[in-house]
Amino acid sequence: MANRTVRPTLTDVAARAGVSKSLVSLVMRGEQGVSPATRQRVREAADALGYQPDSRARLLRSGRSRLLGVVFGIEHAFHVDLVTALYTAARDSGYELALSAVTPERDETEATASLLQDRCEALIMLGPRTPAPALARLATRLPVVVLARDVRGADVIRTADADGLRQAVDHLAGLGHRRIAHIDGGRAPGAADRRRGYREAMHAHGLGRHVHIIAGGLTEDEGATAARTLLHQSRPPTAITVFNDRCATGVLDVLVRAGTRVPEQVSVVGFDDSHLARLAHISLTTIAQDVPTMTRLAVARAIERIDGLAVAHRASVVTPHLVIRSTTGPVAD
Amino acid sequence: MANRTVRPTLTDVAARAGVSKSLVSLVMRGEQGVSPATRQRVREAADALGYQPDSRARLLRSGRSRLLGVVFGIEHAFHVDLVTALYTAARDSGYELALSAVTPERDETEATASLLQDRCEALIMLGPRTPAPALARLATRLPVVVLARDVRGADVIRTADADGLRQAVDHLAGLGHRRIAHIDGGRAPGAADRRRGYREAMHAHGLGRHVHIIAGGLTEDEGATAARTLLHQSRPPTAITVFNDRCATGVLDVLVRAGTRVPEQVSVVGFDDSHLARLAHISLTTIAQDVPTMTRLAVARAIERIDGLAVAHRASVVTPHLVIRSTTGPVAD
DNA sequence: TTGAAAGCGCTAACAG
DNA sequence: CTGTTAGCGCTTTCAA
Numbered sequence: 001m002a003n004r005t006v007r008p009t010l011t012d013v014a015a016r017a018g019v020s021k022s023l024v025s026l027v028m029r030g031e032q033g034v035s036p037a038t039r040q041r042v043r044e045a046a047d048a049l050g051y052q053p054d055s056r057a058r059l060l061r062s063g064r065s066r067l068l069g070v071v072f073g074i075e076h077a078f079h080v081d082l083v084t085a086l087y088t089a090a091r092d093s094g095y096e097l098a099l100s101a102v103t104p105e106r107d108e109t110e111a112t113a114s115l116l117q118d119r120c121e122a123l124i125m126l127g128p129r130t131p132a133p134a135l136a137r138l139a140t141r142l143p144v145v146v147l148a149r150d151v152r153g154a155d156v157i158r159t160a161d162a163d164g165l166r167q168a169v170d171h172l173a174g175l176g177h178r179r180i181a182h183i184d185g186g187r188a189p190g191a192a193d194r195r196r197g198y199r200e201a202m203h204a205h206g207l208g209r210h211v212h213i214i215a216g217g218l219t220e221d222e223g224a225t226a227a228r229t230l231l232h233q234s235r236p237p238t239a240i241t242v243f244n245d246r247c248a249t250g251v252l253d254v255l256v257r258a259g260t261r262v263p264e265q266v267s268v269v270g271f272d273d274s275h276l277a278r279l280a281h282i283s284l285t286t287i288a289q290d291v292p293t294m295t296r297l298a299v300a301r302a303i304e305r306i307d308g309l310a311v312a313h314r315a316s317v318v319t320p321h322l323v324i325r326s327t328t329g330p331v332a333d
Numbered sequence: 334m335a336n337r338t339v340r341p342t343l344t345d346v347a348a349r350a351g352v353s354k355s356l357v358s359l360v361m362r363g364e365q366g367v368s369p370a371t372r373q374r375v376r377e378a379a380d381a382l383g384y385q386p387d388s389r390a391r392l393l394r395s396g397r398s399r400l401l402g403v404v405f406g407i408e409h410a411f412h413v414d415l416v417t418a419l420y421t422a423a424r425d426s427g428y429e430l431a432l433s434a435v436t437p438e439r440d441e442t443e444a445t446a447s448l449l450q451d452r453c454e455a456l457i458m459l460g461p462r463t464p465a466p467a468l469a470r471l472a473t474r475l476p477v478v479v480l481a482r483d484v485r486g487a488d489v490i491r492t493a494d495a496d497g498l499r500q501a502v503d504h505l506a507g508l509g510h511r512r513i514a515h516i517d518g519g520r521a522p523g524a525a526d527r528r529r530g531y532r533e534a535m536h537a538h539g540l541g542r543h544v545h546i547i548a549g550g551l552t553e554d555e556g557a558t559a560a561r562t563l564l565h566q567s568r569p570p571t572a573i574t575v576f577n578d579r580c581a582t583g584v585l586d587v588l589v590r591a592g593t594r595v596p597e598q599v600s601v602v603g604f605d606d607s608h609l610a611r612l613a614h615i616s617l618t619t620i621a622q623d624v625p626t627m628t629r630l631a632v633a634r635a636i637e638r639i640d641g642l643a644v645a646h647r648a649s650v651v652t653p654h655l656v657i658r659s660t661t662g663p664v665a666d
Numbered sequence: 667t668t669g670a671a672a673g674c675g676c677t678a679a680c681a682g
Numbered sequence: 683c684t685g686t687t688a689g690c691g692c693t694t695t696c697a698a
Contacts, residue, residue, distance in 0.1 A: 020685045055450040056389040057675035084436040099432040103417040117388045224614040253614045281557040281586045353669045390691035
């Protein structure tokens with residue numbers, strides 16, 4: 001046979017402690033109304049047996065799973081930051097997180113389906129790519145909180161993307177930059193708003209004729225490609241705002257390799273303040289999404305809905321803030 | 334009340350189809366011995382109600398969870414690659430993956446405990462930091478497969494670390510390099526073997542007196558620090574082997590910023606072949622761990638143990654291979 | 667081929 | 683404070 005030891009059940013513990021199952025149940029859950037002596041004996045019996053409650057049975061009986069499903073893209077640096085913070089946010093909520101990763105070979109549909117089978121009570125989806133109607137349909141079955149994407153028919157927690165880019169442009173303009181470019185995120189969630197924020201801020205600073213948007217993307221490679229395009233121009237920009245940190249990392253790399261000094265010759269601003277930006281050797285000036293607030297809101301919203309509180313789907317917009325590091329400086333002239 | 338729809342149960346489907354619960358159960362599991370007509374009616378009823386089996390109840394009854402628990406460090410690039418591959422490896426195994434992340438605020442103990450509560454049938458642990466005795470104790474309770482770390486008392490799937498570094502040194506020596514340094518991984522899993530492999534290979538090439546090991550680590554920042562140390566030496570090496578890709582990325586960055594051309598002046602070799610190494614703008618020569626093989630072995634080993642097949646704990650050592658990209662070249666003189 | 671009944675490990679009423 | 687009972691949604695005998 002296997003080396004698998006049969007796991008002790010609540011009944012085993014009860015037998016060993018010489019009490020009823022109910023008492024053991026109460027003790028294990030830390031409920032009140034058990035004499036200290038009994039509590040003590042039960043604890044000892046449980047420890048001796050190495051008893052661990054079976055969450056499946058527990059949840060089956062109580063009709064709930066106390067599980068919050070999280071769908072995330074495991075290769076996205078920012079999602080990783082969000083998941084990390086979600087664990088913290090959920091810590092004292094009475095709910096556990098059930099992770100389901102989207103990988104190149106495992107799509108969102110699959111990731112979601114497995115969470116549904118686990119009877120998660122709500123879904124928190126990070127930057128989902130699922131079409132809005134499908135998302136809305138899903139939201140009729142269980143509470144769905146969408147993070148980092150704007151969509152109707154579900155609860156949304158997102159960053160004020162346009163405002164973030166405004167802050168970036170304000171910062172650069174304040175440093176004297178005029179030729180400020182934007183490497184965008186294409187069709188990625190939030191990209192349209194960030195483009196708009198950039199454009200509006202440029203106009204607000206009277207830099208309308210310097211508006212310059214280049215196709216980028218979410219990845220390092222896409223950033224690198226865009227940066228090369230920029231370098232080959234007759235009059236390259238003195239500052240670049242980039243869709244996200246990951247993409248900005250690619251941009252930085254190309255600049256440095258080309259011998260362009262950052263920030264002396266070109267300033268670069270990212271977006272997200274993901275762990276990438278904080279790396280000492282990158283030290284990227286960026287627009288920080290307020291991850292603790294966003295994740296706290298996401299968990300709170302999910303629970304509200306589970307409790308049947310919220311009625312209409314709401315969108316919470318969280319303000320980002322500028323974090324100045326080493327990739328921005330005064331314009332050289 | 335909440336917008337939560339009560340999920341239909343097997344009983345609901347049975348009622349609607351006008352058959353017994355047993356039949357529905359058989360149909361849902363695709364078992365034989367049900368007339369086509371009945372099968373058809375049950376299918377329709379299930380679809381009409383949007384029925385989805387409750388995995389918890391199913392597993393409770395059958396006494397199994399068919400779950401493989403995975404403990405991983407969400408911030409480690411290589412773990413992310415492994416998790417991605419594990420999903421693929423487990424796809425047709427009849428088991429599902431249950432992910433539990435280790436974060437700065439959620440340690441391995443906590444990550445493991447939640448998996449145990451879910452009654453995972455086996456644990457796959459990626460580069461665990463848990464002390465060997467604790468790991469061995471855990472392995473007496475359920476099958477534990479350790480990936481990317483060598484430890485007694487559990488099943489181990491790991492890369493031939495020393496051999497990997499030998500390949501790196503062979504490659505560099507073949508390019509004419511003599512002053513080859515090694516930035517190590519300190520106490521990280523595998524670091525000792527990689528150090529040893531480096532040292533042995535250097536001696537094998539008659540380069541014993543050039544052996545030069547510098548304290549590094551697993552992260553970009555640690556690599557950057559080590560690289561700076563190296564640059565400040567009177568006679569810097571012409572080639573550097575680095576503990577892993579992540580650390581090598583930090584090394585590269587410092588070199589490039591210092592105006593050192595790679596590979597013209599200094600060659601760099603990483604380890605892992607994580608997605609970082611493949612980024613076009615990094616294009617790091619590296620020692621590739623055979624991720625598909627390792628993950629396939631890990632899943633297979635876990636299942637063997639669950640089935641009670643394997644007896645003694647075994648260590649499977651997978652051979653890595655050199656992937657030549659753009660960070661290595663002939664020595665300049 | 668189909669159905670009835672038992673029970674997985676646990677919690678929630680309720681009674682003592 | 684403690685024990686008894688019933689049953690969560692499902693699978694699994696066992697009979698029909």
